[in-house]
Amino acid sequence: MTTDNIPWITLILTLVMGVIYLVSPAVTPLSYTVLAPWMHSGVDHLWQNLLVFVLLGAWVERRVGWLTFLLFAGMIPYIALYLPFVFQYGGLSRGASGLTMALTGYVVPLLFVVLTGHIESFDFDAREVVFGLTVLLVLAYLVTDVWVTVQRFAGLEPRPDGVAVSAHATGFVLGVLWSGWRALRHGLADA
Numbered sequence: 758m759t760t761d762n763i764p765w766i767t768l769i770l771t772l773v774m775g776v777i778y779l780v781s782p783a784v785t786p787l788s789y790t791v792l793a794p795w796m797h798s799g800v801d802h803l804w805q806n807l808l809v810f811v812l813l814g815a816w817v818e819r820r821v822g823w824l825t826f827l828l829f830a831g832m833i834p835y836i837a838l839y840l841p842f843v844f845q846y847g848g849l850s851r852g853a854s855g856l857t858m859a860l861t862g863y864v865v866p867l868l869f870v871v872l873t874g875h876i877e878s879f880d881f882d883a884r885e886v887v888f889g890l891t892v893l894l895v896l897a898y899l900v901t902d903v904w905v906t907v908q909r910f911a912g913l914e915p916r917p918d919g920v921a922v923s924a925h926a927t928g929f930v931l932g933v934l935w936s937g938w939r940a941l942r943h944g945l946a947d948a
Contacts, residue, residue: 766827767814770795771807774853778803789851794834796851798919806853813860820867821939829935833859837928838921847923854921855928858906861899862932863939868896870945903929 777795782788784796797803818826837855841847872892879885908914910926939948 762819764815764818764823764826766823766830767811767818770814770830771811774803774807774810789849793838793849793851794853794856797853798851802852806857809857810853810860813857813864817860817863829859830856833928833931833935837924837931840927841921841923847921847927850921850924852921852924855924855931858903858925858928859932859935861903862929862934863936864932865896865899865903866933866936866940866945867948868892868899872896874946 774795774797777792778797778800782792782796789796797806814826814830817829821829834853834856837859838850842849872889875885875889875892879889905914906922906925906929909916909920909922916922936948942948
């Protein structure tokens, strides 16, 4: 692997989240305002966010380029965390869940395009089958996660304590909007 293929922004933000978790800075108005998207309430919270962030972030960063990804990953978590509070449809929260859901919102439509293209040119060899099944499994996981978020946000399912459902939903909508905007600019296959 050359250094051109390494998703540097994803790697750096992953390390930042890990360091902030380990350092565990005191929550003050200033530290919260600056660090909220990168703070986590426990190792499970950190692990769940990092798992999705690393997998989706690396793919998206390679797809859109490091600078575009840096702008996206730098702005979206703050918007997803503070928009619900400003417009009073959710409270303050912390963590990268808004970012991971924004990545999900961006990736889900693109994975459908990838899967459709794969099906159109499908060969019955082991590599093709494994690739197709992997994309299908990732889509199933992400769509299920989105469905649970939508149900919680709409009040059809209870909102678990400590889960920033509004930030999740806001992040997802922002990701879908970004995917649509890039599809209009670059075409669906190159969004």
